[in-house]
Amino acid sequence: xxxxxxxxxxxxxxxxxxxxxxxxxxxxxxxxxxxxxxxxxxxxxxxxxxxxxxxxxxxxxxxxxxxxxxxxxxxxxxxxxxxxxxxxxxxxxxxxxxxxxxxxxxxxxxxxxxxxxxxxxxxxxxxxxxxxxxxxxxxxxxxxxxxxxxxxxxxxxxxxxxxxxxxxxxxxxxxxxxxxxxxxxxxxxxxxxxxxxxxxxxxxxxxxxxxxxxxxxxxxxxxxxxxxxxxxxxxxxxxxxxxxxxxxxxxxxxxxxxxxxxxxxxxxxxxxxxxxxxxxxxxxxxxxxxxxxxxxxxxxxxxxxxxxxxxxxxxxxxxxxxxxx
Amino acid sequence: xxxxxxxxxxxxxxxxxxxxxxxxxxxxxxxxxxxxxxxxxxxxxxxxxxxxxxxxxxxxxxxxxxxxxxxxxxxxxxxxxxxxxxxxxxxxxxxxxxxxxxxxxxxxxxxxxxxxxxxxxxxxxxxxxxxxxxxxxxxxxxxxxxxxxxxxxxxxxxxxxxxxxxxxxxxxxxxxxxxxxxxxxxxxxxxxxxxxxxxxxxxxxxxxxxxxxxxxxxxxxxxxxxxxxxxxxxxxxxxxxxxxxxxxxxxxxxxxxxxxxxxxxxxxxxxxxxxxxxxxxxxxxxxxxxxxxxxxxxxxxxxxxxxxxxxxxxxxxxxxxxxxx
Numbered sequence: 001x002x003x004x005x006x007x008x009x010x011x012x013x014x015x016x017x018x019x020x021x022x023x024x025x026x027x028x029x030x031x032x033x034x035x036x037x038x039x040x041x042x043x044x045x046x047x048x049x050x051x052x053x054x055x056x057x058x059x060x061x062x063x064x065x066x067x068x069x070x071x072x073x074x075x076x077x078x079x080x081x082x083x084x085x086x087x088x089x090x091x092x093x094x095x096x097x098x099x100x101x102x103x104x105x106x107x108x109x110x111x112x113x114x115x116x117x118x119x120x121x122x123x124x125x126x127x128x129x130x131x132x133x134x135x136x137x138x139x140x141x142x143x144x145x146x147x148x149x150x151x152x153x154x155x156x157x158x159x160x161x162x163x164x165x166x167x168x169x170x171x172x173x174x175x176x177x178x179x180x181x182x183x184x185x186x187x188x189x190x191x192x193x194x195x196x197x198x199x200x201x202x203x204x205x206x207x208x209x210x211x212x213x214x215x216x217x218x219x220x221x222x223x224x225x226x227x228x229x230x231x232x233x234x235x236x237x238x239x240x241x242x243x244x245x246x247x248x249x250x251x252x253x254x255x256x257x258x259x260x261x262x263x264x265x266x267x268x269x270x271x272x273x274x275x276x277x278x279x280x281x282x283x284x285x286x287x288x289x290x291x292x293x294x295x296x297x298x299x300x301x302x303x304x305x306x307x308x309x310x311x312x313x314x315x316x317x318x319x320x321x322x323x324x325x
Numbered sequence: 326x327x328x329x330x331x332x333x334x335x336x337x338x339x340x341x342x343x344x345x346x347x348x349x350x351x352x353x354x355x356x357x358x359x360x361x362x363x364x365x366x367x368x369x370x371x372x373x374x375x376x377x378x379x380x381x382x383x384x385x386x387x388x389x390x391x392x393x394x395x396x397x398x399x400x401x402x403x404x405x406x407x408x409x410x411x412x413x414x415x416x417x418x419x420x421x422x423x424x425x426x427x428x429x430x431x432x433x434x435x436x437x438x439x440x441x442x443x444x445x446x447x448x449x450x451x452x453x454x455x456x457x458x459x460x461x462x463x464x465x466x467x468x469x470x471x472x473x474x475x476x477x478x479x480x481x482x483x484x485x486x487x488x489x490x491x492x493x494x495x496x497x498x499x500x501x502x503x504x505x506x507x508x509x510x511x512x513x514x515x516x517x518x519x520x521x522x523x524x525x526x527x528x529x530x531x532x533x534x535x536x537x538x539x540x541x542x543x544x545x546x547x548x549x550x551x552x553x554x555x556x557x558x559x560x561x562x563x564x565x566x567x568x569x570x571x572x573x574x575x576x577x578x579x580x581x582x583x584x585x586x587x588x589x590x591x592x593x594x595x596x597x598x599x600x601x602x603x604x605x606x607x608x609x610x611x612x613x614x615x616x617x618x619x620x621x622x623x624x625x626x627x628x629x630x631x632x633x634x635x636x637x638x639x640x641x642x643x644x645x646x647x648x649x650x
Contacts, residue, residue, distance in 0.1 A: 122523065144612065146642060147472035151524050178525070193524045198447065198517065199476050200503070200643025287469065317471060318525025 003027060004068035007037055008046075008058070012072065017054030063132055065112050065242060073246040080139055080253035081246075082108040089131075091118040094194055094208040097138035101196065101204040107142040110249060119210065121190050122179070123320075133215045134230070135245050139207040139252065143260065147197045150205060151302035152264050154179045155271045157191045157207050160251035162274055168244045169235045177277035177295070177304050177321055181211075186229035188212050209248070213241050272298055277321060282306060286319025295321070328352060329393035332362055333371075333383070337397065342379030388457055390437050390567060398571040405464055405578035406571075407433040414456075416443040419519055419533040422463035426521065426529040432467040435574060444535065446515050447504070448645075458540045459555070460570050464532040464577065468585065472522045475530060476627035477589050479504045480596045482516045482532050485576035487599055493569045494560045502602035502620070502629050502646055506536075511554035513537050534573070538566050597623055602646060607631060611644025620646070 001009070006027055010018055024031045038048050038056060045062025046069075061069060067084045074081050083105075090096050090113040097111045116136050119127035129136045141153065158175050165173050165181070165188075173181045173188060181189040192208040212230040220228050231239045255267055272278065275298070282295045284306060293306040293314065304316040326334070331352055335343055349356045363373050363381060370387025371394075386394060392409045399406045408430075415421050415438040422436045441461050444452035454461040466478065483500050490498050490506070490513075498506045498513060506514040517533040537555040545553050556564045580592055597603065600623070607620045609631060618631040618639065629641040 123526075147475070147520070147522065150472070154524055194528075195472070195520075195522050195524070197472065197520050197522065198643075199479055199520070201448075203519075318523075 001071050002068050003029065003033075003037055004041060004066075005072040007034070007041065008069050008072035009075070011048070011056060011058035015058070017049075017051070017057040019055035020050075023056065061240075061242065063241065065114065065245065067112075069242055070112070070246055070249075073242055074249055077108075077250065077253040078257055079108040079141070080256055081110050081249040082106075084110045084112065087111065087113045089113060089115050089117060092116050092120055092208070093136055093138040094120070094192065094206045097140045097206045097208075098194070098196075101140050101142075101206065105140065107140055107204070109140045110137055111140075112137040112245070120192065120208075121210070122192055123318075127190065127192075127210050128221075128224075129210065130215065130219065132241075133219065134213045135209065135211040135241055135248070137209055137245070139209070139249075141205045141207065141256065143202060143205060143256075145202050145205075146200060147195060147202060148301065150193060150195050150202060151178075152259050152267075153205055153207055154191055154193045155264075155302060156252065156255035156259060156267050157193070157209060159267055159270050159274070160255050161189055161191070161209065161211065161248055163251045164244055164247035165231065168247050169231050169239055171231070171234055173274075174276040175271060175274045176323070177275055177298075178302065178318070182276070183229055183231075183234045186227055188229050188231065188234070207252075211244070211248075213239050213244065268298075268302075277304065277323065281324040283322045283324055284314070284316055284319060285322075286316060292324070326396050327393050328354065328358075328362055329366060329391075330397040332359070332366065333394050333397035334400070336373070336381060336383035340383070342374075342376070342382040344380035345375075348381065386565075386567065388566070390439065390570065392437075394567055395437070395571055395574075398567055399574055402433075402575065402578040403582055404433040404466070405581055406435050406574040407431075409435045409437070412436070412438045414438060414440050414442060417441050417445055417533070418461055418463040419445070419517065419531045422465045422531045422533075423519070423521075426465050426467075426531065430465065432465055432529070434465045435462055436465075437462040437570070445517065445533075446535070447517055448643075452515065452517075452535050453546075453549075454535065455540065455544065457566075458544065459538045460534065460536040460566055460573070462534055462570070464534070464574075466530045466532065466581065468527060468530060468581075470527050470530075471525060472520060472527060473626065475518060475520050475527060476503075477584050477592075478530055478532055479516055479518045480589075480627060481577065481580035481584060481592050482518070482534060484592055484595050484599070485580050486514055486516070486534065486536065486573055488576045489569055489572035490556065493572050494556050494564055496556070496559055498599075499601040500596060500599045501648070502600055502623075503627070503643070507601070508554055508556075508559045511552055513554050513556065513559070532577075536569070536573075538564050538569065593623075593627075602629065602648065606649040608647045608649055609639070609641055609644060610647075611641060617649070 020031045023034050047059040049057045065086045067086045070084045093111045093113045113136050115131040116129035119129035121127040162173050173183050179191040189211040194206045196203040214232045215230040277295045293308040296305045306314045345356045345359050348359050372384040374382045390411045392411045395409045418436045418438045438461050440456040441454035444454035446452040487498050498508050504516040514536040519531045521528040539557045540555040602620045618633040621630045631639045
């Protein structure tokens with residue numbers, strides 16, 4: 001952790017205030033240095049009171065994401081979030097994480113952007129990423145998996161996101177196969193899992209996550225209002241992005257440890273229980289094929305098993321699956 | 326094709342010589358322009374005679390690879406070799422092809438390097454790429470495949486390489502699972518298949534191929550002499566790199582069309598017949614496991630089925646498989 005991250009962690013641990021002397025001792029730097037850091041933190045938007053009686057006290061944090069703040073909130077994790085980078089704007093955070101991966105950066109680094117100019121979704125689609133309205137971030141992982149096992153990472157991303165939303169906002173989201181999170185039938189988050197691999201082993205994985213947090217209804221394009229929502233719309237009040245971001249990373253770190261320990265089936269059970277696609281009539285559009293059927297269950301590798309109108313059981317790996325009324 | 330490629334193609338089509346007037350008409354440029362191009366071609370090593378009686382005549386081509394020459398030799402293909410780039414030196418031709426892929430270049434481009442400073446093999450190993458001694462090249466493809474189907478591309482690379490060696494040098498190479506070509510038990514070529522993918526679809530594939538062509542025995546490091554060989558050593562004479570390069574691309578183009586037409590099983594049969602691993606006792610080293618067994622056959626997806634000493638049938642997807650005496 002950086003000095004700023006340690007200071008913010010100490011301020012959060014002492015909401016009643018903490019003295020400069022105590023901070024200086026804890027961080028092994030001078031009181032003048034503490035004072036200087038506080039000044040810098042104020043410049044980036046932290047409201048920090050200083051009084052002879054209470055010492056330093058964190059009154060409020062800015063809406064902007066700061067790497068130091070995120071690291072301080074997150075605390076120690078095994079892998080996910082060991083390093084955090086925040087950009088004001090990127091093409092896509094997946095591009096930045098991909099570059100880091102190719103430069104040999106170790107797994108666990110998380111790249112956030114306040115806005116993306118070329119955010120993307122599955123199947124080459126555009127992902128809207130308005131400034132400071134949501135969480136647009138990517139996680140670099142280097143699991144010892146084969147390419148066909150990487151669906152495991154999409155699965156843990158969905159369960160981690162879902163638990164974090166439940167913890168912070170108190171709302172239970174549904175999972176739509178393969179990788180969307182819905183609240184009340186409207187999409188609130190999406191996951192794009194990209195990999196670089198040899199035929200028989202993964203080099204690295206980039207988990208790209210987009211979560212709509214603080215948009216109001218009129219901030220979605222008219223054609224999206226019926227199908228998209230944000231945590232703010234659903235909760236009825238603004239949501240602290242830093243809080244939910246760190247909760248997601250914490251949950252993801254736990255689930256990543258679970259799959260590395262060979263306990264993927266536990267996560268898969270949780271995922272399946274939350275998946276609203278199962279048991280529904282669906283329209284499937286994959287490659288140049290279209291068909292309708294009943295989504296019966298998930299195969300071991302995460303494929304969706306759909307019983308067609310003609311009675312055949314089809315394995316669906318990718319493409320579009322729309323829920324029918 | 327460029328003008329130089331067209332000129333070289335015409336010279337090769339008329340080994341007895343072709344007049345400047347005829348070339349000028351065929352290429353729709355002036356005779357002075359033809360004369361100027363011939364001069365440029367001589368500068369890069371082509372020995373081109375000009376006489377009033379026979380016109381222009383190609384006496385010999387340089388040992389260096391030239392994109393124009395390769396395009397001229399190759400002629401029209403469906404996909405593979407539609408564009409060819411030659412570099413004097415690269416880190417790895419896979420790196421250059423990867424960059425082209427990310428820049429959106431269409432499939433079929435082939436990148437050659439006269440030498441690589443960071444040539445690599447499977448499992449992160451070093452691949453030696455001495456200047457002008459072999460063919461070090463990469464092919465960018467964008468097949469509509471799922472990540473688990475990409476073994477198909479390693480398979481067609483091996484069969485294409487094998488047929489090209491047979492055609493040009495008259496020697497029948499063996500395939501060692503998963504992707505080495507051997508002559509007389511010694512390695513002559515290797516294939517590294519790298520992909521960029523989403524969980525359910527491949528974005529692009531880079532086929533990296535290294536073929537030892539003109540090394541003499543003393544040009545291999547002492548510890549490699551027992552296990553590596555070159556076409557020159559096996560054929561007893563130098564081999565024209567441009568000729569075998571274009572033959573490989575031509576065969577690869579045919580096999581790529583075969584798999585896109587759903588005829589992978591044809592190629593797989595050819596591959597299996599040439600695979601010397603089947604029927605042999607092998608030592609398998611994959612991840613942190615080691616075991617011995619008898620390689621019985623190939624699974625549909627290219628996995629090697631090995632009967633262990635304890636009678637179990639193991640599917641081997643990657644790792645090292647060594648033939649036992």
